[in-house]
Amino acid sequence: MNKTVFDQMNETVYHEQLENGLNVYILPKAGFNKTYVTFTTNYGSIDNDFIPQGENEFIHVPDGIAHFLEHKMFEKEHGDVFQEFSSQGASANAFTSFTRTAYLFSATSNIKENTETLLNFVQAPYFTEQTVEKEKGIIGQEIRMYDDNPDWRVYFGLIENLYKQHPVKIDIAGTVESIADITKDHLYTCYETFYHPGNMSLFIVGPVDPDDMMELVRRNQASKEFPEPFPVERRFPDEPSEAAEKHRSLHMSVNTSKCEVGLKMPVSDKTGTEKLKEELAAGLLLEILFGKSAKFYEKSYNEGLIDDTFGFDYTGERGVSFAIVGGDTDEPEKLSERIKAQLMESKEGQHITEESFSRARKKKIGALLRAFNSPEFIANQFTRYQFNGLNLFETVPVLEAMKMEDVISFARTMIQEEGFSSCFILPKESA
Amino acid sequence: MEASQEQSFNQPGCTVHVIETEKYKTNTVIVKMRSRLDRETVTMRALLPHVLQSGTENAPSATAFRTALDELYGAHFFVDSAKKGDDHVLTFTIEVANEKYLHGASDLFDQALNVMSDVLFRPYLKEAVFPDSTVKQEKRSLQQRIRSIYDDKTRYASVKLVEEMYKEDPYALPAGGLLEQVEPISPQSLYHYYKKTLAEDTIDIFVIGNVDPQNAAAKIESYFPFEKRSKSLKPKNTSVQVEDIRVIHEKQDLNQGKLNIGCRTSIRYADPQFAALQVFNGVFGGFAHSKLFMNVREKESLAYYAASRLDSHKGFLMMLAGIDQKNYDKTVKIMKEQLNEVKEGNISDLEMDQTKALLKNQLKESADTARGMVELKYHNIAAGVDRPIDELIQAIDAVTKEETAAAAKTVVVDTVYFLSGKEEQG
Known part of the structure; x- marks a missing residue:
């Protein structure tokens, strides 16, 4: 475990890259009640053209899939992970951006249990045709909510103007039409490719003991099997330097x-x-x-x-x-x-x-x-x-x-x- | 819970609360001014803080003022106008860097106090009133702010529900003011109102940061020379009997319908049953494990958001969901059914445990930010109770299912408001 002290900011960050490739960072914050933990993959809405793990050919996936996957991670065979976090006094959430998908919780108690829950649920995908279909209704309403929001419309309208080819122009949630095409197989393909620990980071900030927390993460990760870390090959179209539409x-x-x-x-x-x-x-x-x-x-x-x-x-x-x-x-x-x-x-x-x-x-x-x-x-x-x-x-x-x-x-x-x-x-x- | 040192000082015209803590890299000063919500003054009151931050004797224009803040290492200054039950609260906040994290800065806290004092006591005047040009610009901005509520449909639906439900009650007044009242405001009338509000409002000043309480309180006394005032505001509890449920439909060209259902309860923040009401709201619609989320969203896929919110100073509870128009009847039915479930005591041990755990977590997390700590404290001040967070946490822990159901039984549906979207969406 490496320790870096940032004198001027009066902060210390502990870091270790585990054998499976996961980067773990811990920043102890004395005096705070809350611990905040994020588990983030370097994968967002723009990563829609890539070589799936273990294959050789590029594939192109439906718009909005990274966000769809984020929603579906919370559902398991035994129910909803929110329930488990709630029982442990944690408030859980997730978000998808252009380049990242983050899962997180904040809590003032049961920090170790909640950290285990976070690691375990993100590392155990469970997708079925039935649950994928059910989610289309919910995300459909999320998309419609944004469709009525003028700030969101002007923001994405402008990005669509700026970029001719680059997938940044695609709305993060996709469209009602594009998510209709998403299947459980798509979700597994994206998951296997981008949710390898080597493509992810865990960040823990709060009133924690860094040695204890690092040991917990080490043990949790050592108990699971992953393929060897591999670099993800993404492909982006050539983008002209001028704006696509004035x-x-x-x-x-x-x-x-x-x-x-x-x-x-x-x-x-x-x-x-x-x-x-x-x-x-x-x-x-x-x-x-x-x-x-x-x-x-x-x-x-x-x-x-x-x-x-x-x-x-x-x-x-x-x-x-x-x-x-x-x-x-x-x-x-x-x-x-x-x-x-x-x-x-x-x-x-x-x-x-x-x-x-x-x-x-x-x-x-x-x-x-x-x-x-x-x-x-x-x-x-x-x-x-x-x-x-x-x-x-x-x-x-x-x-x-x-x-x-x-x-x-x-x-x-x-x-x-x-x-x-x-x-x-x-x-x-x-x- | 991490104890932060807190002391209160009664000073002429105001109460000063100092929270001493080392956990922030900034120091914060928050001034809260409270008076009754009143149709006669609501719009002037919404306008006032914006005019005050548009120029002081030391920085006689908005640009000069903003420049001075930038020079103070980007001191963050902002104003807010909000309702607290039947009261109208103006909040002035300044947050400034603690110089120990910077090279070559000093005295930032004193300078920040001086800026706040300038804003409240030494506004830039022309011919002994606010400059006409400033008042005009800020009136225009205020009109724009009020008009734009219409553009955010989720917010618009909440505002409309409250307006409809509290027709005869000042609570219907928006803290941001009424459009038709903006134009007649003159520099003279606003200045008179400013003098009156400065002399009569109930004022609380909060200092949060790495400061010595005695020293900070003494500084506040010299920087903020408020006049003594005769009385401070006490909570006013009015309650209304609901007769029939009112149903209001409004149509706009939208993709998604916004369903907001308003309810009344007789329980208020200061009441002993408040903890039970909070547990009820958590079981019912406050969280992702709550009945509304589980039944409207997870089981039926009807909505992305489905929740309930509580204004405990008024006894107002709102259920809300964004849905397709064709699912209106079904959603209203599920929401009412779920309310009845809690009233009948159909609550699992798990729901109780989860709700209590999350309510306690929320309270403890709030205490991690300067603003959160102030808001927690101000709930007590506005409601006229002295209930420390630890006590509230104990009370939440002690709530039984029977008490939760009893709290639910005080909740009565009053008004159903639906802002509907297009017909053909499916």
Whole structure:
């Protein structure tokens, strides 16, 4: 077991990679009541074209399958795993993102029993035709719920505009039609390929004894049989650098229009600290250009063009890198043009000053410290960073060492006119 | 449970609560101002905090204010307007980094107190009232916020149910204000309301972090010179007899129907039966092992979400599910049947154990965040009881099936609200 102390953050992380390939991380948090544990596979909605474990040919699986699999893991021959967690006083959940599927619980008692339950249920798939069919009704309602949600529609509408081929454009839950094709055999194929311990991480954060917990995990894993760890071969289609569609408008039963502008950016081959710097530069750039203390925000707010729903976000995952900026507005066209202009001007070196840079950096550092109060943030983000070859605990020192030039050079190389697209939600006439 | 040191101080015009703990990398100050929900003032009250955070004497515009926060290592400042039973609570929060984790920062906690004090006591004024331009902008933002409730259909359905069910009761008022009342507000009327609310509200200030309680309380006293006030707000318990169940259908162009059923109970937060009511809600619809989730979702595949929620300060319970329109009758029937199951005491030992374990877990987990600790404490303050978490946990442990069924029997269905989607979905 390796121990790494992050002095500045006053945190210690224990790590061990087990023989079966599983990475286990433990971060003791004194003073907390709650222990939070995530068991995550490096497998999400975009991993839909791959060579199944033990075979030689690529296969393509139905949209929404990673999320469907997440739902079905909870059902076992003897019933629902939620019941077991409830009996042990744990609150359990799961989520699927573009690149990860995470199973988790939080509890203030029976931490060892709950950790065993988590490991055991994720490592014992049980799918039948009957239970798969039943789940289609439930997930169908989940999809319809999102279909009525304008924030979700504008977000996925925009990603669909940005990407021509890449599976990031597919809604994580799929569609009612695509999940209709899912069978139990699909689920087993995906499970055998992506749920090998070598493709997974366990993260434990809370008031725990690291030696005890590591021994528990070691013993649990040693009692199970797995094939040798193997690298998973995924395939992604070639993606052009320009946005697939420049614009789309969706009409919904809403009072307020929404405008989101997307910027598709080149995917660099950087790794480690350099990659982390790049991701941080993206965040700093957006904060400098669009944050609440930026001139852009003041001007647009005072003119009534935006309100406090205005925001921005950067996503960097396997094979994708994009920024999204926007919010509610009465004049989507005007807001969209102004956001693009602001980004293009920053490419030419405008707006990024020592003053705005240092302020954005301070804000980011403060936000990170706040986030480190949260066991959920630590476990989920640490795992995301680890799957991308980065270290979450390096973020504060790396930020402290960053220079304005890093942001200027990011803007110059990553912002391309051809990468822009916009998506609007507009009120339906006489709904 | 991890004990955190907590002390309260009665100071002029407010009560100060200091929770000393080393577990966070930030320090937090939360100011809560409480008065009765009132149709006359609800919209001004919703607007006020947004105007206050739009400029102070030291930072005379929203941008100057936000810049000052960024310079304070991104101090997180936010305002909220919410209902607590029949009361309307404004919350001002500032969370600032503890400088011991940073290079070259100092005095951040004092500076944060100063920012909060500026917002409450030294707003930027023009001609002795709030600037006209600020009030206009914030009125526009407020109108936009109120209008956008319509766009989030799950939320809209809950808001509509409450509006319909509490027609003659101030509880129907949305804490975010009423659209038609926004326009007439003037800088003068808002400023008068500000002065009045500052002088009369019941105020609680919470400090959470690595601070010395005596020292923090002394600082609060010097930064927050509230005037003494004659009385503090006591809980008001009104109860209503339900006669017939009202049924309301609304149609919009939607994919999914939103079913929300409102119920009343006579049990309130301060009552001795509160623990039993909580256990009832857990058995019935609070969790993934609850009867609503198991029967509406897992057995019948009718919904993705199927749950119940409780506002124990009002005695209001809501069941909710997102369903296809054609399954309306079936879902309502199952929900009512499940309520009757609990009333008749058809509760397994397992359901009792699971519910108690999760309720206790929720309480302990809440105490892990600064905001959670404040909310737990504020429940007691607003309800006028002094029931420490440990005591509530013991009370939950002691609840029997009979008491759970008895609590369920106080729950009466009042209004069924259904926002329906398209016909052809299946």
